[in-house]
Amino acid sequence: MPDTDDDTIEQLNQEAYKYGFTTAVDAVTLGRGLNEDVVRAISATRHEPEFLLQFRLRAYEIFLKMPEPDWAALNYPGIDYQDIQYYSAPKTAGERKEPTYDSLDEIDPEILRTFEKLGIPLEEQKALSGVAVDAVFDSVSVATTHQQKLFDAGVIFCSFSEALEQFPHLIERWLGSVVPTADNYFAALNSAVFSDGSFVYIPPHVRCPLELSTYFRINNTDSGQFERTLIIADVGSHVSYLEGCTAPQAKRTQLHAAVVELVALDDAEIKYSTVQNWYAGDKETGEGGVYNFVTKRGACRGKRSKISWTQVEAGSSITWKYPSCVLLGDDSVGEFYSVALTNGRMQADTGTKMIHIGKNTSSTIISKGISCDKSKNVYRGMVTIHPKAENARNYTVCDSMLVGKECSAHTYPYIDVRVNSAQLEHEATTSRMSEEQLLYLRSRGLEEEDAIAAVVNGYAKDVLEVLPLEFAAEAQKLLALKLEHSVG
Amino acid sequence: MLKIDNLHVALEDGTEILKGIDLEVGVGEVHAIMGPNGAGKSTLSKVLMGHEDYLVTAGSVLMDGEDTAEWAIEERAHKGIFVGFQYPIEVPGVNNADFLRLALNAKRKAGGEDELSKDEFAPILDAALKSAEAPGAWTDRDLNHGFSGGEKKRNEILQMFVLQPKLAVLDETDSGLDVDALRAVARGINSFRGAGRTVVLITHYQRLLDLVEPDKVHILADGKIVRSGDKSLASRLEAEGYDGVLAHG
Numbered sequence: 001m002p003d004t005d006d007d008t009i010e011q012l013n014q015e016a017y018k019y020g021f022t023t024a025v026d027a028v029t030l031g032r033g034l035n036e037d038v039v040r041a042i043s044a045t046r047h048e049p050e051f052l053l054q055f056r057l058r059a060y061e062i063f064l065k066m067p068e069p070d071w072a073a074l075n076y077p078g079i080d081y082q083d084i085q086y087y088s089a090p091k092t093a094g095e096r097k098e099p100t101y102d103s104l105d106e107i108d109p110e111i112l113r114t115f116e117k118l119g120i121p122l123e124e125q126k127a128l129s130g131v132a133v134d135a136v137f138d139s140v141s142v143a144t145t146h147q148q149k150l151f152d153a154g155v156i157f158c159s160f161s162e163a164l165e166q167f168p169h170l171i172e173r174w175l176g177s178v179v180p181t182a183d184n185y186f187a188a189l190n191s192a193v194f195s196d197g198s199f200v201y202i203p204p205h206v207r208c209p210l211e212l213s214t215y216f217r218i219n220n221t222d223s224g225q226f227e228r229t230l231i232i233a234d235v236g237s238h239v240s241y242l243e244g245c246t247a248p249q250a251k252r253t254q255l256h257a258a259v260v261e262l263v264a265l266d267d268a269e270i271k272y273s274t275v276q277n278w279y280a281g282d283k284e285t286g287e288g289g290v291y292n293f294v295t296k297r298g299a300c301r302g303k304r305s306k307i308s309w310t311q312v313e314a315g316s317s318i319t320w321k322y323p324s325c326v327l328l329g330d331d332s333v334g335e336f337y338s339v340a341l342t343n344g345r346m347q348a349d350t351g352t353k354m355i356h357i358g359k360n361t362s363s364t365i366i367s368k369g370i371s372c373d374k375s376k377n378v379y380r381g382m383v384t385i386h387p388k389a390e391n392a393r394n395y396t397v398c399d400s401m402l403v404g405k406e407c408s409a410h411t412y413p414y415i416d417v418r419v420n421s422a423q424l425e426h427e428a429t430t431s432r433m434s435e436e437q438l439l440y441l442r443s444r445g446l447e448e449e450d451a452i453a454a455v456v457n458g459y460a461k462d463v464l465e466v467l468p469l470e471f472a473a474e475a476q477k478l479l480a481l482k483l484e485h486s487v488g
Numbered sequence: 489m490l491k492i493d494n495l496h497v498a499l500e501d502g503t504e505i506l507k508g509i510d511l512e513v514g515v516g517e518v519h520a521i522m523g524p525n526g527a528g529k530s531t532l533s534k535v536l537m538g539h540e541d542y543l544v545t546a547g548s549v550l551m552d553g554e555d556t557a558e559w560a561i562e563e564r565a566h567k568g569i570f571v572g573f574q575y576p577i578e579v580p581g582v583n584n585a586d587f588l589r590l591a592l593n594a595k596r597k598a599g600g601e602d603e604l605s606k607d608e609f610a611p612i613l614d615a616a617l618k619s620a621e622a623p624g625a626w627t628d629r630d631l632n633h634g635f636s637g638g639e640k641k642r643n644e645i646l647q648m649f650v651l652q653p654k655l656a657v658l659d660e661t662d663s664g665l666d667v668d669a670l671r672a673v674a675r676g677i678n679s680f681r682g683a684g685r686t687v688v689l690i691t692h693y694q695r696l697l698d699l700v701e702p703d704k705v706h707i708l709a710d711g712k713i714v715r716s717g718d719k720s721l722a723s724r725l726e727a728e729g730y731d732g733v734l735a736h737g
Contacts, residue, residue: 228612285553416720418643434577440579441579442561443561443571443573444565445562445566446590447590447594456531457582458579458581458582458630459581461581
């Protein structure tokens with residue numbers, strides 16, 4: 001049983017990965033392994049409607065027929081899918097078996113303390129003002145803050161389980177509409193075994209009064225996390241959403257295979273930001289860490305709709321992630337802003353797809369890679385302009401910064417244009433973190449860490465400045481912290 | 489103030505660049521160091537800054553009687569040494585004003601003073617802009633990013649006024665400046681000097697020394713100070729060249 005007294009947590013806080021602690025809570029799990037019975041059991045445990053069980057079973061069938069993709073520039077030992085727990089939910093205080101919480105009193109106080117340690121207090125009086133948080137612990141959402149204020153605005157922001165209970169028609173209508181089950185291997189796996197996640201619906205012409213945020217925490221070191229997020233912005237609405245992620249420091253690798261689907265109708269806007277700091281494995285040996293195989297896609301279905309992805313990827317031993325936009329509506333806009341930092345033995349293969357289908361659609365891609373130590377950092381991006389996407393435009397900037405001599409950076413841009421009126425621009429640079437810059441800043445009195453932070457944050461500025469204000473500072477600190485031991 | 493005693497400096501590969509420099513600069517004095525290319529002038533400024541690539545193999549540099557040998561680069565800044573670079577470095581994405589406040593706060597923190605908020609820093613920045621005759625718009629730009637060669641040099645002077653060092657070592661700050669910029673820089677140095685600060689000017693040209701009158705002029709050749717004199721030495725150099733002055737003794 002992991003030790004969670006304050007001293008231990010304090011000690012771990014001193015280490016490079018300060019979120020590496022586990023919390024001792026009783027969990028309901030389904031044991032290791034994957035087969036049809038497990039898929040049925042997940043559905044049954046969660047009292048799901050028939051349509052969802054059928055959705056899962058179809059997905060499982062598809063998953064079995066698909067090969068694991070090997071096109072990414074990633075090197076890792078095969079994943080043993082039979083050695084993973086596909087469901088892990090903390091028991092409620094009242095020893096109830098089904099993992100739903102009607103009030104914070106029912107949550108194991110250890111879990112509340114965990115989130116507080118992570119800087120996410122869930123008690124209403126302590127909750128972050130201006131941000132509503134849905135906290136997901138292993139497979140289950142444990143609490144959502146600021147419910148009343150959102151309810152008053154007509155915004156639905158709740159766990160996937162709750163949405164399934166209260167708004168099954170919305171789930172049935174939109175689930176899988178952006179990322180089809182057969183889209184890819186990991187999306188199929190997720191569709192079969194996903195547990196909880198977040199659900200957001202913004203009614204027509206509503207500007208969501210708060211930043212919405214989901215905080216994912218993998219606690220059970222034997223379990224995978226397979227969450228599902230679905231955000232629907234109805235006509236003329238606006239929402240900004242942020243997800244944060246941490247996991248304990250474990251020698252075993254942990255699989256995270258999430259699916260995020262966004263739908264923006266006419267004139268709607270969704271801004272989706274991620275600060276990902278899963279445990280990245282041992283810096284020297286590469287042992288352990290989270291395998292992050294995530295499918296994120298947004299559909300700009302409506303005219304003049306806009307979807308903007310911003311990501312700060314600073315953790316995970318493996319990152320396989322391409323938040324994309326399908327620009328269906330005329331005049332719709334897709335954006336992708338990314339900072340991906342790899343150090344130790346981390347490998348990241350990340351980027352985006354911008355698929356232009358509607359007329360006058362435009363997209364912007366700003367990618368900033370930073371590789372340190374013996375890590376590998378790949379940008380992979382695809383811009384597709386369909387024959388009907390007249391006057392489509394794309395602007396891509398793709399920069400890589402190398403810190404040290406043993407890391408590598410790679411760029412794979414794919415462009416497929418089927419209409420003459422399209423305009424595309426692509427800029428790419430690769431640079432080394434300049435010793436001269438650090439010396440210069442130090443000569444003006446900045447400590448080395450502050451000089452590194454200034455250079456890196458300056459390099460990543462175009463991305464950091466589009467993050468919601470509350471999280472920009474946190475992201476800056478995170479980058480600086482990760483780099484501290486990799487420079488000099 | 490600054491006392492350099494028998495300073496020998498070599499690169500990591502063993503190449504000796506400074507071969508026994510002796511130099512003493514009093515508080516509030518302005519000394520000019522001139523010399524042919526490759527004499528070791530820039531090396532001297534790098535050593536004063538604390539650049540780790542330059543190894544002090546013998547001798548010492550004292551500042552107010554304290555040996556600087558163990559001072560790290562940033563520590564030197566905290567203790568009041570400022571080196572204006574010949575080629576100031578561009579740092580994209582780092583706002584000039586934010587950087588200046590960061591640098592001043594680092595110094596204040598090291599000296600046990602409270603760090604300044606943006607509002608508290610604003611009047612200091614305004615005063616520095618005025619002293620350096622720098623356009624206010626520079627505060628919105630990134631640190632040296634996209635600055636012309638001359639603007640970068642003047643941005644160094646701006647930094648000097650914000651940090652208010654005890655000793656400013658200005659390495660060819662005058663090169664690459666047009667006449668107006670040169671005059672502005674000279675006025676800046678004069679006002680800095682007027683406040684009782686110490687300046688070491690490394691320069692190739694007399695034109696700066698016509699505007700900033702040095703207390704002493706030194707000629708650095710082949711890693712040593714071979715001549716010292718008053719400002720007339722600079723005029724002789726202009727007329728006779730290094731070979732001429734050094735040949736006549």
